[in-house]
Amino acid sequence: MNRRKSREIATRLIFEISINKESYVDIIENFRENTEEKIEDIDFEYVIRVLKGVSENEAQINETISKYLVKWKLERLPKMNLAILKMATYEILFDEDIPNKVTINEAIELAKRYGDDNAPSFINGVLNNLIKK
Template sequence: MTRKQARELVMKILYEMEIKDEFSTSILEAYSSYKDDSEYSYISSSILSVIKNITFIDELITKNLKGWDKLRISKVDLSILRNSINEIFFMDDIPTSVSINEAVDLAKKYSYEDSYRFVNGLLGTIVKEKSDDF
């Protein structure tokens, strides 16, 4: 499995968690068949990090929505955003540009026609704010 495929799986796991409204390790355990994969470390650390930081991530999303409510964001887009924001803030070994580009690609593949623009714009705003804070 490539890193791109691993990101896609992380998005799918986060989507499942969102649908079930259950952000716990039990859902990750259901994907134990991937444990022998070279990217499983990325997958598990991403999921565990999102679970740990979900409040921060969701507050960041909500704070940067202009004229929107978080409830209006599709669950797919929300899952994509959560993983990308997690990578940007908590995974120093992943360049921000890579995380944003991969999020845009996932939105193009799995979401509505223009969702990639929303994902790109929101992530751009968040990254700008992050760089302004430092």
């Protein structure tokens, strides 16, 4: 199973939840039924853990992200940047098995792929400030 691919799927599903306002259970089920991704490459245990964790700890995750935003409000962030930050903040706060540097590097790679030109440096700044405090 590919952790990078699984992290990407988790982030895309967090984004989808923010748009569709569906439960993480429904989003995962819908993804499994309709994806063209190779299912065997995805660590669904990880994806479920992240989506459930972000859902159950959303207030704390949002509060943590908000603390480290400079001249931004959470509500004004592009939804994909916010999805990347939620995934990464969840890993930093709640998943001790993943080193913070790995989480940040993966978040930057996701920002390069899905964000605008400023997204990688923005994501890097927020997450680096988070782990320093």
